[in-house]
Amino acid sequence: MEDEGSIAAIGLDEAIHTARSLRRFKSDPVPDRCEEEVRSLVGLPGDFDTFAMMPIGWPVDSFGPLTRRPLSDVVHVDTWGRPWPQ
Numbered sequence: 001m002e003d004e005g006s007i008a009a010i011g012l013d014e015a016i017h018t019a020r021s022l023r024r025f026k027s028d029p030v031p032d033r034c035e036e037e038v039r040s041l042v043g044l045p046g047d048f049d050t051f052a053m054m055p056i057g058w059p060v061d062s063f064g065p066l067t068r069r070p071l072s073d074v075v076h077v078d079t080w081g082r083p084w085p086q
């Protein structure tokens with residue numbers, strides 16, 4: 001069961017895109033951040049830069065129930081190898 005306050009609880013989905021993944025074309029060997037297009041699209045002031053975007057919307061297909069590993073399996077605290085406390 002999804003958290004009542006989550007976007008999944010109302011049927012929405014998201015996908016994070018970091019600065020390294022923002023490209024003009026998938027075939028570009030080195031990502032081009034396309035900063036100016038993003039800046040124009042979202043009306044970002046000149047003294048701010050983007051690092052990541054998280055578009056949220058209605059998914060095209062249903063992917064079934066979510067399964068998540070415990071945080072202690074995937075999150076490290078302060079240094080690699082120190083798991084998130086349970």
